[in-house]
Amino acid sequence: MPEVCVMCCPSSGARALHAETATMRGATLVDATMPSVQRGSFSNRQTQFSERRQKIIQQRKSLPIAPVEKRLVEEVRKHDVLIIVGETGSGKTTQIPQFLFDAGFCCDGRVIGITQPRRVAAVTVAKRVAEECGVELGQKVGYSVRFDDATSGLTRIKYMTDGLLLREALLDPYLSKYSVIIVDEAHERTVHTDVLMGLLKSVQLARSSSVSGGQGLNFGNKNMNKLFEKENDQSGIFLKKPRHEKYAPLKLIIMSASLDARAFSEYFGGAKAVHIQGRQFPVDIFYTRDAETDYLDASLITIFQIHLEEGPGDILVFLTGQEEIESVERLISEKLPQLPQESQKLLVVPIFAALPSEQQMRVFAPSPSGFRKVILATNIAETSVTIPGIKYVIDPGFVKARSYDPGKGMESLIIIPTSKSQALQRSGRAGREGPGKCFRLYPEREFEKLEDSTMPEIKRCNLSNVILQLKALGVDDILGFDFIDKPSSGNHDQIVEDSAVIPCSHFSLSVFQPSPFVLWPSSPHCLSVFYDNHRQLIDRLRNSAPFYRKQLLTISDVNLCFKCLQTKEEENQIELDSFRIEIGTGKSLESPGRDG
Numbered sequence: 001m002p003e004v005c006v007m008c009c010p011s012s013g014a015r016a017l018h019a020e021t022a023t024m025r026g027a028t029l030v031d032a033t034m035p036s037v038q039r040g041s042f043s044n045r046q047t048q049f050s051e052r053r054q055k056i057i058q059q060r061k062s063l064p065i066a067p068v069e070k071r072l073v074e075e076v077r078k079h080d081v082l083i084i085v086g087e088t089g090s091g092k093t094t095q096i097p098q099f100l101f102d103a104g105f106c107c108d109g110r111v112i113g114i115t116q117p118r119r120v121a122a123v124t125v126a127k128r129v130a131e132e133c134g135v136e137l138g139q140k141v142g143y144s145v146r147f148d149d150a151t152s153g154l155t156r157i158k159y160m161t162d163g164l165l166l167r168e169a170l171l172d173p174y175l176s177k178y179s180v181i182i183v184d185e186a187h188e189r190t191v192h193t194d195v196l197m198g199l200l201k202s203v204q205l206a207r208s209s210s211v212s213g214g215q216g217l218n219f220g221n222k223n224m225n226k227l228f229e230k231e232n233d234q235s236g237i238f239l240k241k242p243r244h245e246k247y248a249p250l251k252l253i254i255m256s257a258s259l260d261a262r263a264f265s266e267y268f269g270g271a272k273a274v275h276i277q278g279r280q281f282p283v284d285i286f287y288t289r290d291a292e293t294d295y296l297d298a299s300l301i302t303i304f305q306i307h308l309e310e311g312p313g314d315i316l317v318f319l320t321g322q323e324e325i326e327s328v329e330r331l332i333s334e335k336l337p338q339l340p341q342e343s344q345k346l347l348v349v350p351i352f353a354a355l356p357s358e359q360q361m362r363v364f365a366p367s368p369s370g371f372r373k374v375i376l377a378t379n380i381a382e383t384s385v386t387i388p389g390i391k392y393v394i395d396p397g398f399v400k401a402r403s404y405d406p407g408k409g410m411e412s413l414i415i416i417p418t419s420k421s422q423a424l425q426r427s428g429r430a431g432r433e434g435p436g437k438c439f440r441l442y443p444e445r446e447f448e449k450l451e452d453s454t455m456p457e458i459k460r461c462n463l464s465n466v467i468l469q470l471k472a473l474g475v476d477d478i479l480g481f482d483f484i485d486k487p488s489s490g491n492h493d494q495i496v497e498d499s500a501v502i503p504c505s506h507f508s509l510s511v512f513q514p515s516p517f518v519l520w521p522s523s524p525h526c527l528s529v530f531y532d533n534h535r536q537l538i539d540r541l542r543n544s545a546p547f548y549r550k551q552l553l554t555i556s557d558v559n560l561c562f563k564c565l566q567t568k569e570e571e572n573q574i575e576l577d578s579f580r581i582e583i584g585t586g587k588s589l590e591s592p593g594r595d596g
């Protein structure tokens with residue numbers, strides 16, 4: 001049984017604020033050579049800056065997590081794996097990395113890495129923490145997400161997506177620059193999170209064994225010290241014990257507001273779990289009396305009801321995808337002119353994954369004076385993010401989720417009810433700056449029927465990318481990988497089939513010399529054509545079913561890897577082009593003789 005302790009924090013305790021006050025003192029320097037007018041406006045700005053710093057210091061002190069800083073740090077020192085469950089808004093994501101930094105976990109120049117399932121959370125939380133620390137983003141505090149890196153040699157607190165950390169593991173299999181890795185929002189159980197767990201378990205054991213032969217690794221109740229030696233080849237503990245290098249041990253923290261601590265604890269051999277009780281501001285939850293037949297219509301009505309009847313504060317509405325968001329946006333703009341002039345100040349801002357990053361960031365900008373902002377979001381805004389000004393959350397109770405039919409080999413997105421933990425995360429987005437309200441557009445009795453947590457993505461997706469990723473990490477026996485939850489049995493055939501397409505030996509080289517092949521993850525069926533040369537691609541095209549043939553060519557056109565192919569032999573290039581022309585002109589590819 002996992003060990004669980006509860007940390008209560010009814011009153012805020014004093015916290016050492018040396019780092020903040022030191023930076024404030026530095027910032028009060030005034031350039032005496034400035035003209036007087038400018039100096040005046042500078043000191044105005046400076047006053048505003050000081051006021052904001054004071055506010056941030058007060059906010060940090062009042063967070064439920066603040067009084068338990070010392071105990072938390074102690075727990076991290078004592079345990080190599082710690083599971084932390086704390087209410088939304090208690091301060092886990094922003095404060096724990098700072099506590100560990102202050103406690104000296106980076107004093108040897110190593111880094112505290114915090115993973116997030118989504119890039120928008122990694123970027124915005126890093127910005128907030130940099131501000132709290134009084135430093136420029138990219139210095140002590142930074143973030144790294146795909147195609148956007150705001151870190152430097154000075155970065156010691158690094159927020160990133162879980163996918164990004166997996167990529168880093170290709171270059172540095174022992175993740176040697178990290179002293180602590182925090183996996184945040186682990187309850188989401190994305191494929192990346194699950195693969196990361198197995199990887200981190202392996203890294204932790206390998207690093208520990210490099211200095212002590214595996215002795216001294218403290219997972220909790222169960223003695224795991226012999227595990228590395230015993231199970232190195234059989235149980236998914238795939239990283240080899242480093243031969244010569246010595247790596248300092250790695251601390252691992254698994255964190256969420258709504259985590260099934262027991263499952264994670266058991267996975268890590270009975271790791272300790274701590275609960276942080278208390279939230280900063282209350283959120284009142286409202287339910288509808290009866291089930292709604294049209295949740296988009298119900299959302300629209302609720303938006304206008306809040307706008308016309310409730311006090312100031314912005315609204316966050318959770319919808320399932322871009323199409324719904326655009327349709328609600330259109331409906332709002334149609335209805336708005338029908339309201340009295342003074343009630344028309346409603347600003348709609350969408351956020352969904354396909355929106356360019358700069359446009360996503362618009363939701364974090366304050367609304368113009370007198371306007372109420374309505375943010376129409378997918379579950380991209382569900383966890384970790386704090387959107388300033390949000391007081392009201394509308395939750396219709398649905399989400400778009402991946403679903404995979406192994407029989408047909410088809411993956412699709414389907415709309416399903418949220419889980420209880422998703423509902424909890426959504427309501428948590430109100431009440432981050434003051435008391436809030438959450439309107440769930442379904443009856444309370446329906447809430448009781450929801451699943452406690454979301455089904456792990458690994459059980460409901462096409463595993464091609466997972467297989468590719470694991471192969472790239474050097475895992476040969478995919479079925480034997482130490483998953484928290486094994487992929488569903490229907491997926492086993494796919495694992496066996498796809499594993500055969502890509503030999504591990506090809507990838508083990510890539511672990512140390514990543515090629516565009518590895519850095520551009522795609523389905524193994526597609527990527528396998530990029531092995532060696534055009535000849536292989538052409539043979540593949542000849543032997544593929546017509547559907548795949550078209551796909552392969554399309555992908556080869558857009559794929560980064562194709563750049564490598566373009567440099568190859570002219571003769572093959574001509575043949576490849578002819579395939580393309582045939583598809584373009586609609587000529588049949590099945591004509592006898594052509595397919596060999």
Ligand SMILES: Nc1ncnc2c1ncn2[C@@H]1O[C@H](COP(=O)(O)OP(=O)(O)OP(=O)(O)O)[C@@H](O)[C@H]1O
Pocket residue numbers: 059063086087088089090091092093094095124125128256257280383384385386388428431432433
């Ligand atoms: N970008 C921000 N702007 C303003 N306040 C912020 C910001 N980020 C965090 N905060 C404040 O810090 C508090 C704690 O946020 P934090 O993300 O650390 O909580 P958490 O416990 O990790 O919550 P969750 O489980 O919802 O991610 C928020 O409730 C909010 O008051």
